[in-house]
Amino acid sequence: MGLTQLQSFIATKFDRRHALLTSSGSFALIAALNASQAPKGSSVIMPASCCPIVLFAIQMAGYNVILADVSLCSLSMEVNNIEAVFNDSVSVIVAIHGYGHYCKIDEIASFAKQHNVTLIEDACLAYGSTYKGKPLGSFGDLSILSFGYDKPIDNQYGGAILTNSECLFECAKGFLNDNKMAQFSGSKQLEILNDRFLNLNKQMQVRKKNVDYLQKHIINSLFVKASFDADVTYWRYPLLIKNRAHFLAKAKQNGITFTKHYKSLGELQTNGHYPNASLIDEQIINLFVRPETPQEQLTNMVMFINDYQDK
Structure with missing residues (x-):
């Protein structure tokens, strides 16, 4: 073509x-x-x-x-x-x-x-x-x-x-x-x-299946889960967690990878005030849900999140 x-x-x-x-x-x-x-x-x-x-x-x-x-x-x-x-x-x-x-x-x-x-x-x-x-x-x-x-x-x-x-x-x-x-x-x-x-439609169905799995199985109340409905297929599944640095340090010790996109662009301004963007900047973690993500990785992320205690 x-x-x-x-x-x-x-x-x-x-x-x-x-x-x-x-x-x-x-x-x-x-x-x-x-x-x-x-x-x-x-x-x-x-x-x-x-x-x-x-x-x-x-x-x-x-x-x-x-x-x-x-x-x-x-x-x-x-x-x-x-x-x-x-x-x-x-x-x-x-x-x-x-x-x-x-x-x-x-x-x-x-x-x-x-x-x-x-x-x-x-x-x-x-x-x-x-x-x-x-x-x-x-x-x-x-x-x-x-x-x-x-x-x-x-x-x-x-x-x-x-x-x-x-x-x-x-x-x-x-x-x-x-x-x-x-x-x-x-x-x-x-x-x-x-x-x-x-192949896009097929790939999106796999991505959506991965998101559905995380949405259903993450139950730890320390984490604020993402808004979700039938029209949503996340790029990376987002969660909000207070004291994120402690969580990410524990995850690293256990060999589990999470990302933390995005920082508030308000930091590039002298007088910017964007409270929700700042909260996301401070608390968000992202879980990979791309079609190549193996089920074992999804399961390990869910188990680690559900077992996590902020102590």
Whole structure:
């Protein structure tokens, strides 16, 4: 399958008219921001709890960043968080489905339309899942995907831009034509990506099964479990635990690996105040649920968590 055919296939999979492959998720965001034709130097709202690469990509594209706090239920930025920081300088909202849990992207889309700003939906950790019967990645004026390490499609390379707008599509395509570093390249990469897209639904079912197992079997009341429903398929399963340092030290002694993404981006500001992002920063642990995760690892994580005592 060639580039044009794969892009058409991806667009169809996400109920979109257009898709463009890029060299990475970061370049997909930079290209989407440029395609929006938002004035350089205007402001972009994004969540204070997410991968810092999002912030850097926005700045590299020539925009100011306004951080918004997140919900402790969805671990994502919601409309009330956006309203709290919105001002006349804002031209774009970047809504991210945090940890793979959907934000209420339909409500954010309505808010963006009401205020005449562009919505970029970052589905990099969540694609392959749905919200209200629609694929995540189908809601923004532009939506972006990543195929980097530990994403739903772990290709170690590549990203994509999705849109229904002919104008936005042509603008994004023009940007990519002028910026070789942002272009997707390599026939072998195309072949691998095509195969992995064909296998995506199966892989997501395995991921969801792993999440279901953790959700059902973790019972230690010291841990706050993640919000969960039939539409949620986590990137890494999140838990909140007080005195995290003690827990992680004990886990390390027992040879069990947990991660702790993400730090609050408010730490990069002098006067930022994002209490939920800070709480996540201080208390979150992440459990691997990717399809390659063996059942033995899942079982060992559950047993260690359930046996843990903060003493």
